Amino acid sequence: MRFDDRVAVVSGGANGIGWATAERLLDEGARVAVLDREPHAAASQLEKRAVVDASTSERTAVFECDVTDPASVDDAVAAVLDRFGRIDVVASVAGGDNAVDDGLDEEHWNAIVSLNLHGPVRLIRACREALIASKGSIVMVGSVNGVAAYGEPAYAAAKAGLTLLAKNLAVELGPAGVRINVVAPGTVRTRVWDHQGGPDALSPLYPLGRVGEPADIAAAIAFLASDDASWITGVTLPVDGGSLAGPLATMSRLLPN
Known part of the structure; x- marks a missing residue:
């Protein structure tokens, strides 16, 4: 129960890694504000959980939020503070790609960077004073x-930007007692793979022999957000089944002799 008496905000919390994170934080005692541009999907998830955990209804709230819209983010965070009175943890999960690599196309680039880099900045900006408190x-x-060249340059550049964002904000906000870190997942079984035949075909590329599950990433987020990581800030933690540890060695095992 590492998050007893704490309030956590999870953006992109209706599905996938976001929902797994909301559940993990709930399991560890947090009150959780789920932010998502699909609030009905988030509410449905919480209703299903409430069937087996009646306290869910008392400890959660759903707020509509589009992280590409600054006003939407500001309104959602204001509503969280009105409902819970404080914010102790921010899990910035909302993000993704459209699965179409349009290279340096202006419209594509701006949309992907707005979602994956500017979105977290908007959320942190809105939560900043509450987190300092x-x-x-x-x-x-x-x-x-965002760590190595796996393609999709707009998405990669946006995610790489989070690493330097975390380092700079760790220095800026550290004296106020605020920590900021990044988790860098590899392939994770989320709905983005629904129209691509599933992610399991990529399992042989991972030294641990499988792709990730949303709960794998949620566990890392919970660790970094907890007091167990109280002397960790400004880091990017790969949670990737070993793909960054030895991608060439992994690939060589798949090549014909």
Whole structure:
């Protein structure tokens, strides 16, 4: 129960990694504000959970939020503070790509960077004073695409930007007691793979022999947000089944002799 008496904000919390993170934080005692541009989907998830955990209804709230819209973010965070009175943890999960790599196309680039880099900045900006008051913690979801060349340059550049954002804000906000870190997932079984035949075909590329599950990433987020990581700030933690540890070695095992 590492998050007893704490309030956590999870953006992109209706599905995938975001929902797994909301559940993990609930399991560890937090009150959780789920922010998503699909509030009905988030509410449905919480209703299903409430069937087996009646306290869910008392400890959660859903707020419509589009992280590409500054006013939407500001309104959602104001509503969170009105409902819960404080913010101790921010899990910035909302992000993604449209699965179409349009290279340096202007419209594509702006949309992807707005969602994956500017979106977390908007959320942190809106939560900043509340986090300083609580000496809170921020965890942003990056990607291995932001650490090595896996393609999709707009998405990769946006996710890479989170690493330097975290380092700079760690220095700026550290004296106020606020920590900020990034998790960098590899391939994770989320709905983005629904129209691509599923992610399991990529399992042989991972030294641990499988792709990730949303709960794998949620566990890392919970660790970095908790007091167990109280002396960790400004880092990017790969949660990737070993793909960054030895991609060439992994690939060589798949090549014909």
